[in-house]
Amino acid sequence: MFLKTEEEKVLRDPIHGYIHVDYQVIWDCINSRWFQRLRRIRQLGGACMVYHTADHTRFGHSLGVYEVVRRMVMEVPDIREALDERQKITVMLAGLLHDLGHGPFSHAFEAVTHSSHEDWTCRIIEEDAQLRGILEGCSKGLSHDVADVIRHRSKNALLPQLVSAQLDADRMDYLLRDAYFTGTAYGEFDLERVLRILRVSDGRIVIKESGIYAIENYIMARYHMYWQVYYHPTARSYENMMHSLFSRLRLLALKNQLPLTIPQFHALAMGEKLNLQDYFILDESTCLYAFSLLEHAVDPIVRDLASRLRDRRLFAFAEATKENVRRVKNRLRKAGMDPKYYMCRDDVRQSPYVPYSGDRGGAIWVRMHGGVIKELEEASNIVWSLVHGPQRRDDRVYFPGEFSE
Numbered sequence: 071m072f073l074k075t076e077e078e079k080v081l082r083d084p085i086h087g088y089i090h091v092d093y094q095v096i097w098d099c100i101n102s103r104w105f106q107r108l109r110r111i112r113q114l115g116g117a118c119m120v121y122h123t124a125d126h127t128r129f130g131h132s133l134g135v136y137e138v139v140r141r142m143v144m145e146v147p148d149i150r151e152a153l154d155e156r157q158k159i160t161v162m163l164a165g166l167l168h169d170l171g172h173g174p175f176s177h178a179f180e181a182v183t184h185s186s187h188e189d190w191t192c193r194i195i196e197e198d199a200q201l202r203g204i205l206e207g208c209s210k211g212l213s214h215d216v217a218d219v220i221r222h223r224s225k226n227a228l229l230p231q232l233v234s235a236q237l238d239a240d241r242m243d244y245l246l247r248d249a250y251f252t253g254t255a256y257g258e259f260d261l262e263r264v265l266r267i268l269r270v271s272d273g274r275i276v277i278k279e280s281g282i283y284a285i286e287n288y289i290m291a292r293y294h295m296y297w298q299v300y301y302h303p304t305a306r307s308y309e310n311m312m313h314s315l316f317s318r319l320r321l322l323a324l325k326n327q328l329p330l331t332i333p334q335f336h337a338l339a340m341g342e343k344l345n346l347q348d349y350f351i352l353d354e355s356t357c358l359y360a361f362s363l364l365e366h367a368v369d370p371i372v373r374d375l376a377s378r379l380r381d382r383r384l385f386a387f388a389e390a391t392k393e394n395v396r397r398v399k400n401r402l403r404k405a406g407m408d409p410k411y412y413m414c415r416d417d418v419r420q421s422p423y424v425p426y427s428g429d430r431g432g433a434i435w436v437r438m439h440g441g442v443i444k445e446l447e448e449a450s451n452i453v454w455s456l457v458h459g460p461q462r463r464d465d466r467v468y469f470p471g472e473f474s475e
Contacts, residue, residue, distance in 0.1 A: 072159055072208065081133060085246050089137045093159060095208040096136070096166060102201050103350070104170055104194055108132055110353035114248060115176030116308030117299050119382055121252035128169045134243035135233070139165035141265060142232055142239065148270040152228060156209060161229040163205070163212070164219035165239050170194050174354040178309035182316050182338060190349060192217040198346060231275045235432040236446075237264075237285070245291050248299060256294035259287045269437060276435040276443060285434060286452045293456070301418050303466060307384040310414035310468050315364070315375040318411050322369060329367030332360045371411050378470075386474035390415055390467040398469045407470070414468040419461060 072093055079091040091097050099105055108129035118124045142149050143158040153161070171190025173179035180186055195201060195217045205213040215224070222230045234240055242261055249257030267281030277285055299305075319339040322328050328339055334352045337344055344352070364376035378384065388394045395415070402409045434446040447454045 072155060083130070083134060083137070084250060085134055085243065086137045089133045090140060093162075095159065095204060095212075096162060098204045099163065099166060099201065100133070102204060104198055104201055105129070105132070105167070107350060107353060108169065108172070110355055111172050111174060111176075112354060113176065113244070113251075114299070114305075115178040116305030117248075117252065117302060119308045119384065120302050120304045121254075121299070124248070124252045126247060126251040128172050131244055131247055132166055132169050134247055135168060135239045136162055136166035138239035138242050138261075139232055142268065146265060146268045149228075149232070149268065149275075152270050153226075157226055157229060159209075160212065160215050160224075161219055161232050163216045164229065164233045167191065167195060167201075167216060168220055168233055168240060171349075173349070173352060174357045175309065175312065178312060181313055183344070188220055192220055194346065195220075227273050228270065228275070231432070235275070236434045237275065237277070237288070241292065242288075245288075245295055248295060249291075252299055254295075254298060256298050257291045259291045260284050264288060271435070271437060271443060274435060276437045279436055279438045279449065282436060282446075282450055285436075285446065286450055289446075289453055289456065297462065297464075301464065303387045303464070304384060306416050306418070306466070307387060307468050308379070308382075310416055311375060311379055311385055314411045314414060315372065315379065318369070318371050318375065322372070327369065329364060329369060329372055331363050331367075332356060335360050335364075371408065375411065383471065385412075385414065385468040386471040387416075387466045387468045388474070390417070390465040395467050398467055398473065401473045402469065405473075412470055415466075416468060417463070417465045419463045 072095065074092050075094050075097055079097055081089040081091070083089050091100070106129070109127055111128040112118055112124075113126045113128055113131050114121075114124050139162050143153055143161060144150060168191060169187065171187040171192070171194055173183055173187065173190070177187070195205070196213050202213045205216060218224045219229045219233060222234070224230055232239055242264065245257035245259065246261065249255060263281060263284040267278040267284065269276050269278060316338065319328065319335065320341070323336075323339040323341075328336055334344065334348050334356070337348065358380070361376045361380050364372050365380060367373045367376070388398070398413055399409045402412050436444050436446055436449040438444055438449065447457045
């Protein structure tokens, strides 16, 4: 028996109406220092440079994912009956804590730390004294079980499917939340209908054939959000400029010429591994302060890139044809600007539905009226066309706006 809160806690939310919390361990994790750190990590990286209201955080998203998982395990009959209380709490905690290890500027910073946020998340859950204490104090082995759901190593294969698969609580929340805060309608889909058509068959999530239109809508929402929000060229410009800045810092580190900045930037430039405390400090407010320090660096490239990032003087972009690449390089060299730091090539491709392979096994399965289970692309002409039709690709070159035509 797991301890309940004295009364149900409710948190207002623009996407789900209310976030409901009635287990003490959930409430204690929400109030932990690592979860509160997510208030200082924005949900979207460079996209906040495009959509001025997109300042929502990983804190709100993580609560939203928890709420969708909670509804799955409490309101969807097949899932509710397939799990015992401990498994329900484990997967709700995995949904709540799944983004705990995110660094600043969303996924863009993973290229700087050379590590995935999932790895940091599991490390925090299993090694941080406060969080581990909360989980182990609730039930022995709970911290390891929660981390295993995030690693896709859970003994119950159903649990990871609820948090991270092709039809999961993570995507359901971020599509709706990101669409709301960017002021776009691309990510909207019928969450209530999706929850109503979920079933369990042989340990995996399936959907009823009658609900396939809701899933097609969900797939199309993903497609449009990626191209209109997540892969927006202005957002990519901001992220590429940040990568250029850290590339320059690494070179200066090799020459023992690193400018004054925060210790965490110094460690990253030196290729050192961060400990948990250093990573905890590394949120977006800290990074923006570090950029302001770098605006006073002796090195002109560091000084200029830091200033451009702080003041949103982002790189322009053009199609990455051979002629455009050649022309940009020549103009930069004539202006005395190193193309290594002032020209970025970005080749983006994305399919709205690609089933995961291996142990992440993440296809969407459809239970047909006759009881036969089919993979989504076999059951939907629309999804089949998306998967097998021409795949969109954006190959762009980025460079300082003063050199655009």
